[in-house]
Amino acid sequence: MRMKELSLRQDPDLRKELALLARGCDFVLPSRFKKRLRAFQQGQAQLKKEEAVSPALSESIPKFYFPRGRPKANINIDNLISKIEKIFSQFPSERVTIEDMGKVAKACECPLYWKAPLFFASGGDRRGYVSVHKFVAMWRKVLQNCHDDASKFLHLLAKPGCPYLEQEDFIPFLQDVVDSHASLAFLKEASDFHSRYITTVIQRIFYNVNRSWTGKITCSELRRSSFLQNVALLEEEDDVNQLTEYFSYEHFYVIYCKFWELDTDHDLYIDQRDMARHNDQAISHRMIERIFSGTVTRDRKVHKEGRLSYADFVWFLISEEDKKSETSIEYWFRCMDVDGDGVLSMYELQYFYQEQCQKLEAMAIEPLPFEDCLCQMLDLVRPESPGKITLRDLKRCKLAHIFFDTFFNIEKYLDHEQRDPFMVAKDAESLGQEISDWERYAAEEYDILVAEEAANEQYNDGYDNPLVPIDCISAEFDLCGEKRHLFEFANPHCNLDLDEYKYADSFE
Numbered sequence: 001m002r003m004k005e006l007s008l009r010q011d012p013d014l015r016k017e018l019a020l021l022a023r024g025c026d027f028v029l030p031s032r033f034k035k036r037l038r039a040f041q042q043g044q045a046q047l048k049k050e051e052a053v054s055p056a057l058s059e060s061i062p063k064f065y066f067p068r069g070r071p072k073a074n075i076n077i078d079n080l081i082s083k084i085e086k087i088f089s090q091f092p093s094e095r096v097t098i099e100d101m102g103k104v105a106k107a108c109e110c111p112l113y114w115k116a117p118l119f120f121a122s123g124g125d126r127r128g129y130v131s132v133h134k135f136v137a138m139w140r141k142v143l144q145n146c147h148d149d150a151s152k153f154l155h156l157l158a159k160p161g162c163p164y165l166e167q168e169d170f171i172p173f174l175q176d177v178v179d180s181h182a183s184l185a186f187l188k189e190a191s192d193f194h195s196r197y198i199t200t201v202i203q204r205i206f207y208n209v210n211r212s213w214t215g216k217i218t219c220s221e222l223r224r225s226s227f228l229q230n231v232a233l234l235e236e237e238d239d240v241n242q243l244t245e246y247f248s249y250e251h252f253y254v255i256y257c258k259f260w261e262l263d264t265d266h267d268l269y270i271d272q273r274d275m276a277r278h279n280d281q282a283i284s285h286r287m288i289e290r291i292f293s294g295t296v297t298r299d300r301k302v303h304k305e306g307r308l309s310y311a312d313f314v315w316f317l318i319s320e321e322d323k324k325s326e327t328s329i330e331y332w333f334r335c336m337d338v339d340g341d342g343v344l345s346m347y348e349l350q351y352f353y354q355e356q357c358q359k360l361e362a363m364a365i366e367p368l369p370f371e372d373c374l375c376q377m378l379d380l381v382r383p384e385s386p387g388k389i390t391l392r393d394l395k396r397c398k399l400a401h402i403f404f405d406t407f408f409n410i411e412k413y414l415d416h417e418q419r420d421p422f423m424v425a426k427d428a429e430s431l432g433q434e435i436s437d438w439e440r441y442a443a444e445e446y447d448i449l450v451a452e453e454a455a456n457e458q459y460n461d462g463y464d465n466p467l468v469p470i471d472c473i474s475a476e477f478d479l480c481g482e483k484r485h486l487f488e489f490a491n492p493h494c495n496l497d498l499d500e501y502k503y504a505d506s507f508e
């Protein structure tokens with residue numbers, strides 16, 4: 001049918017006649033044309049009918065791309081809105097402050113800790129409250145346009161019209177967690193610690209969620225991650241320390257203490273010399289240079305000014321203590337790929353191995369010749385194309401941690417060397433089934449720090465102690481109790497101004 005139609009339409013004689021007809025020329029058409037014209041008109045009518053009945057081809061393929069989530073059938077927005085209006089009506093002038101926003105979040109059928117994003121997205125920060133009208137207008141738009149949690153959460157947190165989340169977008173949400181989660185109540189008076197904790201959690205969010213390394217979390221990255229499940233768990237879990245992926249205060253404490261030890265002048269930056277002291281000179285100088293080269297850091301000043309911010313240290317420490325995660329493998333791969341061509345060449349491996357040999361010799365240990373080490377490593381990684389190790393090879397081999405430590409961490413290299421290869425293989429098999437290396441490290445270090453503090457408390461009776469993150473803190477915790485609250489801020493001098501730590505600096 002359509003083929004015939006096309007040929008009719010392309011007929012020059014017929015086109016001419018139709019044009020004449022359109023101009024109102026009234027003359028007798030030769031009968032052969034009349035016949036063809038009728039056929040054409042019938043065809044047109046048929047085509048119109050078809051167009052009206054069957055959708056265009058693009059519409060007949062079911063929609064499969066839903067950047068804002070798949071719309072749910074039978075969602076009654078008016079019903080949902082009236083529930084919310086009912087909640088607002090319980091408050092004077094139908095205005096709700098951040099303290100009562102939890103009730104609104106629940107009426108919206110959202111996890112409790114969506115309360116701050118809901119509050120701020122409807123302009124609550126400017127007035128100190130949200131009116132029913134503003135809120136309903138905002139939420140109705142969200143319900144109409146965003147069809148799953150990831151899309152809704154992103155819309156609430158992002159700057160207007162922005163399709164991704166940047167680091168600073170998380171601050172109001174996390175400040176509310178600090179202000180209102182029961183297990184962080186002990187931080188109430190330690191406002192200088194709020195920003196450090198928040199910085200840490202933001203870095204962990206980007207470390208785990210922003211798999212593209214762009215500094216911009218997209219809706220699909222958020223959807224693929226476990227972050228929103230963890231946000232929902234904040235409501236059920238009384239202790240943030242149980243949420244080890246993002247929110248654990250103990251994990252923050254370990255990272256911050258490790259940084260504090262290196263940052264001797266406490267300006268929240270460390271240089272290469274400070275970094276060299278980490279873990280008793282375990283990391284090679286050549287690797288430290290690479291960490292400071294700007295290839296794995298977000299702060300653009302790292303390379304120029306030769307200093308690493310606390311935020312960038314979070315990435316370093318987690319990568320250093322858990323070399324099995326995808327982000328960590330990417331982190332160290334970027335560092336080792338000195339020329340940035342996407343493969344680790346023999347030259348690059350040798351460059352890092354040379355320093356390891358020097359270190360071993362200084363320890364009176366005879367190092368393995370590079371060729372032998374190379375054979376071992378190629379055996380371990382089994383690269384797809386010989387002589388070139390790619391990121392894919394390292395992720396696939398499940399032993400990337402041993403590979404990396406061989407080239408830049410002398411202490412861990414020696415540890416691996418002393419281990420039974422059979423056990424190493426078994427480790428690789430059980431990867432992902434037990435707690436992560438990072439979780440194990442953080443738990444052990446936390447216990448050590450707590451014990452150190454307890455000892456200091458006993459001997460110094462709370463006087464200045466260079467090992468304690470903030471000199472003026474007198475630690476108070478209950479070693480027998482389940483929850484150990486390290487900070488009890490007795491000294492008013494430690495209430496530093498929150499502004500003293502500029503977010504803009506570390507989020508650039």
Ligand SMILES: [Ca+2]
Nearest residue numbers: 263265267269
């Ligand atoms: Ca410093």
Ligand SMILES: [Ca+2]
Nearest residue numbers: 337339341343
């Ligand atoms: Ca390379």
